[in-house]
Amino acid sequence: MEVFSDKEQIAHVIEGFKEQQLTIGFVPTMGALHKGHLALVEKALENNNKVVVSVFVNPTQFNNVDDLKKYPRTLEKDVLLLETVSKDILIFAPSVDDIYEGNTVSQHFNFDGLEHEMEGKFREGHFDGVGTVVKRLFEIVKPDNAYFGEKDFQQLQIIKKLVSKYFIPVNVIGCKIHRETNGLAMSSRNTRLTENQKKQAPFIYKTLKSAKKFFGTKSANWISKWVDTQFINNEVLKLEYFIIADINSLKQISRKTKNTKYRAFIAVYAGDIRLIDNIALN
Ligand code: PAF
Secondary structure, three states, X not given: OEEEOOHHHHHHHHHHHHHOOOOEEEEEEOOOOOHHXXXXXXXXXXXXXXXXXXXXXXXXXXXXXXXXXXXXXXXXXXXXXXXXXXXXXXXXOOOHHHHHOOOOXXXXXXXXXXXHOOHHHHOOOHHHHHHHHHHHHHHHHOOOEEEEEHHHHHHHHHHHHHHHHOOOOOEEEEEOOXXXXXXXXXXXXXXXXXXXXXXXOOHHHHHHHHHHHHHOOOOHHHHHHHHHHHHHOOOOEEEEEEEEEEOOOOOEOOOOOOOOOEEEEEEEEEOOEEXXXXXXXX
């Protein structure tokens, strides 16, 4: 297991792999790894000769300074966890300066409107930050395949857009959401939940499953209103948004059309911890 903090060094090693025609699988993360991340790493190991995992808490994608400060940073634990999957993984844990070279600002992107939906409305500049760091990481790691979880489904669609707009030769692979046995979507932020919040949080997925059940017979508007009422009296979980959207445009729908795939998306606060989740509806 090798941990690189210097981008030139890891780029040099990767260059050597490329010369030997070895394929590179890449799992970008912000650390505080959990089983969901490990599943991405396992998939990358299955399908590539070499696997790189980046651990980098990207400041430009946080629109809330407090959230950035409190984001869990557990590199030593992350390394040990990755070792349980394979010792043949390259970990890239750069500094902010290494990535941003003294100018910690985002590039501005046009993702054909995907960036203005859902998370884009509530986290200003978030996808510029994600686009900036993922583009830079792709330039350093030059992966053949890159793996992202569907929990951040909007992010996944935006990264697919990024590679197609900038002709980045990487295959972006979405992987299914990993859940705790109680249904809560795995997230690095879950470690910050109190016992009571942990007990309540599975209600988020329970609500999504009900929305899916209703989707066959009820309108999108009806379901949205129903979800609103479910959270009105909840003392612990505060609903930020629930929407049903076309998976390609990510635009909220009021009416279903044939041959279109939909997902329900939700964002909820438990105290100051923001949890997101989504479910395929058809
Ligand atoms: O999903 C994440 O953990 C981050 O948004 C990513 C893709 C690693 C970019 O910082």
